[in-house]
Amino acid sequence: MELNNTENDPRTPSPPYGYSRECHFSREKQVHIVAEYHAHKIRPSRIAYRVGIDIALIEALIAGEEEPKLFPKLVAYYRKQRYQQRLSDSSRRQGVSRYELEQKIERDFRRETDL
Numbered sequence: 001m002e003l004n005n006t007e008n009d010p011r012t013p014s015p016p017y018g019y020s021r022e023c024h025f026s027r028e029k030q031v032h033i034v035a036e037y038h039a040h041k042i043r044p045s046r047i048a049y050r051v052g053i054d055i056a057l058i059e060a061l062i063a064g065e066e067e068p069k070l071f072p073k074l075v076a077y078y079r080k081q082r083y084q085q086r087l088s089d090s091s092r093r094q095g096v097s098r099y100e101l102e103q104k105i106e107r108d109f110r111r112e113t114d115l
Contacts, residue, residue: 023052034061035071039078083109
């Protein structure tokens with residue numbers, strides 16, 4: 001028996017731990033979760049690992065193949081939420097460092113929304 005012959009091997013490859021668990025969220029909730037994680041710049045493989053959502057669904061959502069109208073709206077909503085959260089977190093700083101952080105947050109948000 002050849003070890004490199006994967007065509008005749010009936011076994012499925014082992015998914016990473018965490019991804020192998022079942023996802024107990026409804027499809028609508030999965031779309032929301034993927035949009036939120038994507039807005040926070042988390043890689044699709046990482047989303048699948050953390051939550052257990054099928055990587056094919058995640059990639060299809062990001063590519064616009066699934067939910068082409070809803071998903072971009074959700075991502076924009078979560079990006080705006082992230083922007084507001086980052087601005088409110090910057091209020092802990094004072095002076096020049098606060099101003100520079102707010103400018104960086106503003107640039108990041110504009111770059112993300114222009115994509």
